Amino acid sequence: MRNAFADELTKLGNEDSRVVMLSGDIGNRLFDKFKDKHPSRFFNCGVAEANMMGVAAGMAMNGLRPVAYTITPFVTTRCLEQIRTDVCYHEAPVTIVAVGAGLAYSGLGPTHHACEDISFLRSIPNMVVICPGDAFEVRGALRAAMQQDRPVYIRMGKKGEPVVHKGPIADFKIGKAITIEEGSDVCLLSTGNMLPEVIEAAHTLKEKGISAEVVSFHTVKPLDEDKLKQAFSRFKLVATIEEHSLIGGFGAAVSEWLVDSETQHKKFLRFGTPDAFFKKSGEQEYAREVLGLTGHQIADKIIHALS
Amino acid sequence: MNVAVRNTAAKPDVAALKAQAAKLRGKIIEMSHKAQAAHLASSLSCADAMTAAYWHVLNIDPKNPTDPLRDRFILSKGHAAAALFATLAMKGYFPIEELDTYCQDGGRLAEHPPANLLPGVEAATGSLGHGLPLGCGMALAGRIKGESYRVFALLSDGENNEGSVWEAAMFAAAQKLENVCVVVDYNKWQATARSNETLMLAPLRDKWAAFGWDAHEIDGHDVGALAEAMQNIPNGSGKPVALIAHTVKGKGVSFMEDDNNWHYRAPTAEEVVKSFKELGLS
Numbered sequence: 001m002r003n004a005f006a007d008e009l010t011k012l013g014n015e016d017s018r019v020v021m022l023s024g025d026i027g028n029r030l031f032d033k034f035k036d037k038h039p040s041r042f043f044n045c046g047v048a049e050a051n052m053m054g055v056a057a058g059m060a061m062n063g064l065r066p067v068a069y070t071i072t073p074f075v076t077t078r079c080l081e082q083i084r085t086d087v088c089y090h091e092a093p094v095t096i097v098a099v100g101a102g103l104a105y106s107g108l109g110p111t112h113h114a115c116e117d118i119s120f121l122r123s124i125p126n127m128v129v130i131c132p133g134d135a136f137e138v139r140g141a142l143r144a145a146m147q148q149d150r151p152v153y154i155r156m157g158k159k160g161e162p163v164v165h166k167g168p169i170a171d172f173k174i175g176k177a178i179t180i181e182e183g184s185d186v187c188l189l190s191t192g193n194m195l196p197e198v199i200e201a202a203h204t205l206k207e208k209g210i211s212a213e214v215v216s217f218h219t220v221k222p223l224d225e226d227k228l229k230q231a232f233s234r235f236k237l238v239a240t241i242e243e244h245s246l247i248g249g250f251g252a253a254v255s256e257w258l259v260d261s262e263t264q265h266k267k268f269l270r271f272g273t274p275d276a277f278f279k280k281s282g283e284q285e286y287a288r289e290v291l292g293l294t295g296h297q298i299a300d301k302i303i304h305a306l307s
Numbered sequence: 308m309n310v311a312v313r314n315t316a317a318k319p320d321v322a323a324l325k326a327q328a329a330k331l332r333g334k335i336i337e338m339s340h341k342a343q344a345a346h347l348a349s350s351l352s353c354a355d356a357m358t359a360a361y362w363h364v365l366n367i368d369p370k371n372p373t374d375p376l377r378d379r380f381i382l383s384k385g386h387a388a389a390a391l392f393a394t395l396a397m398k399g400y401f402p403i404e405e406l407d408t409y410c411q412d413g414g415r416l417a418e419h420p421p422a423n424l425l426p427g428v429e430a431a432t433g434s435l436g437h438g439l440p441l442g443c444g445m446a447l448a449g450r451i452k453g454e455s456y457r458v459f460a461l462l463s464d465g466e467n468n469e470g471s472v473w474e475a476a477m478f479a480a481a482q483k484l485e486n487v488c489v490v491v492d493y494n495k496w497q498a499t500a501r502s503n504e505t506l507m508l509a510p511l512r513d514k515w516a517a518f519g520w521d522a523h524e525i526d527g528h529d530v531g532a533l534a535e536a537m538q539n540i541p542n543g544s545g546k547p548v549a550l551i552a553h554t555v556k557g558k559g560v561s562f563m564e565d566d567n568n569w570h571y572r573a574p575t576a577e578e579v580v581k582s583f584k585e586l587g588l589s
Binding site: 020040041043045046048050051052053054055056057058059060061062063064066081082085086089090091 | 375422423429430431434436437439440441442443444445446447448449450451452470471474475477478481482
């Protein structure tokens, strides 16, 4: 995802002289093309994220479209007050792009995990929260963020994730979920980098005779309420899947919506990370397996819930 | 490069600035009394810097508060909002009568400067350590867009406790933001204690200099000296400029000066009369 981000950012930088890139001393060589073309609009802000976010807000308040980028915990919780007060309170059009969401950097340990960021950021007024499901959704999200005038948070995986879409998403819209596969029995609402696991789950379910619809619910705030209404009325089971804590994340947002909208529903399952730090060493695949977040585990749990 | 028109030659009219500073202090005291609001002493210690900035230095037009070429002034010590509100009203950004709504229900003048609500307020402050990073972003936006405006940030000494101030200080020096000027209102007190007994600021000028700034100590109540030093930005050093302004908390009213109770206390009607007498106001 991060290579798609850097490439799309370079294109946007070519098209729009307001686009400025701020990096928190990360992405070695990733932004070389952007730097070559726009040296006056690239800033390595160092390991000083609070300042980086304030600088981004100051730029955005004065007509620019800055993108602030580093590893997820450092570009969210480390500078949360700057996001809240400098960016969101001022409604400054800063695009915050996080790399390594969820357990993408599992091997680096809990300092680098990010399973709470959706919760923090979606509770801040004026903030939009997007969790792209693949590289093409990253491109779509970044482009959409630049075409409007509000703060946006884009929560990416890292690199090399399976690409789900066949090509650029021409009609990517903030707040409009994308149906990836149609189905009739259960509806799997996936957000962020869990999308490939969810597709695998749907295929496992299909082998067992269960037809699963797969939706890339890339925008967690604002929620696509039309899609939710359809899902809860049409399917006998709806599940949310995210690589984020069950507290405050996508599933929590859908739960809140269910209660507040007084929507009648049948079975509703939430897949996410538990209220605990994942302290063991190991890569993302291992962590997902331990936490029950792989495609086959998701499928098994759904089959169990239906039986 | 869009160069802002600036009257760099004009010498400050010190007598006029002093009279203006006294009026500003009077208005701040009135507001504090009426609203029974805190942070009076913090507002009085920076009144001379505010006067120098708004009545001599800043290239601003209150009738066109969003002029892209205007100088930016950020009251990073947002708790001195009364000083900013009084200044902006006296400069004509909004009617002077609106100051009567300070801290009243439903008004625009809360205890800290608001975002996107009041003309002339460049940034919502109140949480300390935010003004300088914002100011650096504003200065870089000017550089990128080819606009030569200057950015001033007024910080409290207690605010220098915040790590984000020093992150921004290193960033501004690395980016050679010579259009940025910090004024530290060094009144030697923070909310509940002596500044240097809380976190060691001294030697404060040396610290800013060590962080890559052209740093100078200045008498923060010498409105003429402040006006000249601030007007001289950028000063040719190629560096951002820090003015460590030695001040007295509660300056201008003998029974408030250097008495930290006035960080939170508001004056009685009788104390307002006494204050006005000392300030030479009627």
